[in-house]
Amino acid sequence: xxxxxxxxxxxxxxxxxxxxxxxxxxxxxxxxxxxxxxxxxxxxxxxxxxxxxxxxxxxxxxxxxxxxxxxxxxxxxxxxxxxxxxxxxxxxxxxxxxxxxxxxxxxxxxxxxxxxxxxxxxxxxxxxxxxxxxxxxxxxxxxxxxxxxxxxxxxxxxxxxxxxxxxxxxxxxxxxxxxxxxxxxxxxxxxxxxxxxxxxxxxxxxxxxxxxxxxxxxxxxx
Numbered sequence: 001x002x003x004x005x006x007x008x009x010x011x012x013x014x015x016x017x018x019x020x021x022x023x024x025x026x027x028x029x030x031x032x033x034x035x036x037x038x039x040x041x042x043x044x045x046x047x048x049x050x051x052x053x054x055x056x057x058x059x060x061x062x063x064x065x066x067x068x069x070x071x072x073x074x075x076x077x078x079x080x081x082x083x084x085x086x087x088x089x090x091x092x093x094x095x096x097x098x099x100x101x102x103x104x105x106x107x108x109x110x111x112x113x114x115x116x117x118x119x120x121x122x123x124x125x126x127x128x129x130x131x132x133x134x135x136x137x138x139x140x141x142x143x144x145x146x147x148x149x150x151x152x153x154x155x156x157x158x159x160x161x162x163x164x165x166x167x168x169x170x171x172x173x174x175x176x177x178x179x180x181x182x183x184x185x186x187x188x189x190x191x192x193x194x195x196x197x198x199x200x201x202x203x204x205x206x207x208x209x210x211x212x213x214x215x216x217x218x219x220x221x222x
Contacts (some may be wrong), residue, residue: 002119003030005048005067007039009057016051020108022049027115036060040068042075049119051078053098062127063092070097079118099203123204132157151214153199161198168207169217
């Protein structure tokens with residue numbers, strides 16, 4: 001059973017999410033919040049597996065609420081819901097420690113799958129926003145250094161693990177990585193786990209940010 005805290009300033013939106021999540025046996029809505037400050041308080045009280053977080057709310061927004069929930073160090077993971085016109089908020093939310101983001105017009109099965117994935121430690125990226133996110137990284141993240149002051153976390157990676165990190169930075173799935181390097185998916189999953197552990201990333205999205213910050217990945221043109 002995955003417990004969920006629903007955060008949205010619109011009562012009808014919260015009601016819709018509750019109806020969907022309570023309609024399946026594997027999820028349970030344990031609480032609702034109408035703004036960021038309430039979300040932070042209830043996340044601490046209820047310790048849900050997943051916080052379904054709106055971004056734009058009066059008072060404390062979803063980005064600051066995400067930052068505070070993640071900083072608290074509890075088990076809750078944040079899945080942000082966003083729309084096409086707020087790419088800069090998506091970037092900020094990921095920086096704040098969100099484990100993923102989906103569009104508000106996602107199909108019900110996509111939302112449920114996203115919640116399940118985030119609950120077990122995976123990251124979720126809405127496919128329609130991935131390219132836009134990568135271009136946002138290109139615009140906001142300065143080019144990587146010349147290697148003279150390499151991060152010690154990079155030095156701890158084996159050659160194969162560095163290749164895996166670069167692939168993660170490009171947004172490749174485990175299946176795509178397995179095909180490219182002629183490995184089994186179980187082997188890839190093991191490598192990914194070791195990479196995340198060595199660089200201190202909570203999930204794949206944080207690994208993507210790390211790869212871009214250190215100049216290991218850039219989106220392809222087009």
